[in-house]
Amino acid sequence: MEIKWIEDFIALAQYQSFSRAAEFRNVTQSGFSRRIQSLEQWVGAELIDRSSFPPVLTPAGRLFREAADDILHKLHDTRAIIRNEQRIAGRGLQIAAGHTIALNFLPGWLKALSGHFGEVRARVVPANVHDSILSLVNGNCELMFAYHHPELPLHLDPARYEHLTVGLDTLLPVSQPTPRAAPRFRLPGTSKAALPLISYTETSYFGRCQALLLSRAPATPMLRLHFESDMAEVLKKLVVEGEGLAWPGCRAARSRASSRPASWCRRGRPPGSSRWSCVSIAIPAIAAPSSIRSGSTCAPRSEAPCRGRPRDFPAYANHAYAHAGPASRVF
Numbered sequence: 503m504e505i506k507w508i509e510d511f512i513a514l515a516q517y518q519s520f521s522r523a524a525e526f527r528n529v530t531q532s533g534f535s536r537r538i539q540s541l542e543q544w545v546g547a548e549l550i551d552r553s554s555f556p557p558v559l560t561p562a563g564r565l566f567r568e569a570a571d572d573i574l575h576k577l578h579d580t581r582a583i584i585r586n587e588q589r590i591a592g593r594g595l596q597i598a599a600g601h602t603i604a605l606n607f608l609p610g611w612l613k614a615l616s617g618h619f620g621e622v623r624a625r626v627v628p629a630n631v632h633d634s635i636l637s638l639v640n641g642n643c644e645l646m647f648a649y650h651h652p653e654l655p656l657h658l659d660p661a662r663y664e665h666l667t668v669g670l671d672t673l674l675p676v677s678q679p680t681p682r683a684a685p686r687f688r689l690p691g692t693s694k695a696a697l698p699l700i701s702y703t704e705t706s707y708f709g710r711c712q713a714l715l716l717s718r719a720p721a722t723p724m725l726r727l728h729f730e731s732d733m734a735e736v737l738k739k740l741v742v743e744g745e746g747l748a749w750p751g752c753r754a755a756r757s758r759a760s761s762r763p764a765s766w767c768r769r770g771r772p773p774g775s776s777r778w779s780c781v782s783i784a785i786p787a788i789a790a791p792s793s794i795r796s797g798s799t800c801a802p803r804s805e806a807p808c809r810g811r812p813r814d815f816p817a818y819a820n821h822a823y824a825h826a827g828p829a830s831r832v833f
Contacts, residue, residue, distance in 0.1 A: 503541070503544045504540075505574070505577065506537065507537050507538070507540055507544070508570045508574060509527070509574065510529075510537050511538060511541055511567070512567065512570055514534075515567055518556035519556055520534060520535060520557065528658075548560050548562065549562055594622075594624055595622070595624045595644050596624075596643040596644050597625065597626045597643055597644070597645045597646070597647065598626075598627050598629055598634040598637040598643040598645075598646045598647070599626055599628060599629070599648070600648055601732075601733055601735075602649075602708075602735075602753070602754050603647045603648070603649070603785060605628075605754075606734075607669055607785060627643065630707075630732065631649075631656070634646050634647075634648055635657070638658075638790050639658075641790060644790050645788065646787075646788045648785075648786065648788070649671065649708070649711070649783045649784070650783060650785075650786050651711055654710050663788050663790070664788070665787065665788045667787075668785055668787045669784070669785035670783070670785065671751040671752055671753050671783050671784075671785060673708070673712060673715055673749045673750075673783070675748070676741055677741060677747050678741060678744040686744060687746060687747040690722070690723040691723055691724035693724055696724040696725055697725050697747050698725075698726060698745065698746030698747065699725040699727050699728055699746055700728055700729045700730075700731075700741060700745060701727055701729070701737075701749075702731065702734075702737070703730050708734065708750075708751070712749050715749065728745060729746065734750045734754040737750050737754075738750050
């Protein structure tokens with residue numbers, strides 16, 4: 503049994519509509535119905551009378567709802583107490599961010615904020631996109647940073663999660679330079695000499711961005727998979743060692759975290775023209791709704807979208823807006 507099944511059940515009891523409750527819970531109607539059925543199987547009784555319109559609770563459903571409300575309130579209250587004990591002392595931000603963003607973007611961004619607002623206390627938890635979204639939705643962070651491309655959207659409800667673009671990045675093909683500062687591996691390669699590709703895994707966000715870029719390439723690049731990793735720093739290290747060609751983000755390519763990236767990025771020309779680095783990706787800062795941060799239950803309180811922001815987010819956002827330009831829609 504999962505807590506989200508109980509939250510689904512309470513939403514259905516309040517909305518008395520599978521479609522509206524599913525929309526509120528940000529899930530497809532078919533998926534929502536399956537979760538209600540799973541809950542009924544766990545309880546061992548029908549909780550919803552589907553023969554009536556609108557659907558209503560059965561006697562077992564009414565009894566279960568009383569217990570469900572009490573259980574959820576106790577769980578959320580206890581979670582709120584524990585979270586408050588785990589938070590940074592004083593005023594601070596809980597941040598979830600992708601590994602590359604946490605390493606190559608957030609330090610400079612937080613330092614810039616400190617110059618305008620004084621000390622900025624933050625706890626940064628590096629995670630992949632999926633885990634970062636779960637952290638945001640479950641209220642374990644107040645801000646989430648991720649990469650975004652309009653054709654590869656983040657699956658978050660824009661009415662509930664306020665966002666602002668605070669940075670940009672570009673997938674850039676890089677190669678170890680020769681002594682003459684030319685790329686050792688030059689695109690597009692040939693059928694007789696395919697270029698060794700150091701790639702993101704297919705399921706990672708950058709892997710999907712890379713696939714999008716290559717699908718739009720002006721000519722089919724001749725590549726052979728050599729290494730795979732989820733982490734940009736691993737790709738970058740392998741490129742520095744001369745193992746092949748990769749498409750890390752420009753920020754990762756230019757950082758000084760690896761042993762010899764300065765000469766590699768500064769002297770080495772891109773292994774191909776700019777047509778091979780046409781995928782630009784935004785870095786949005788996404789704020790958790792106040793209802794989630796406070797640990798309240800999932801029960802819908804009104805139809806109005808939640809526009810809550812983390813502590814001090816308006817000031818941070820205004821500063822970011824001034825330096826990054828107007829926010830773009832990211833999901």
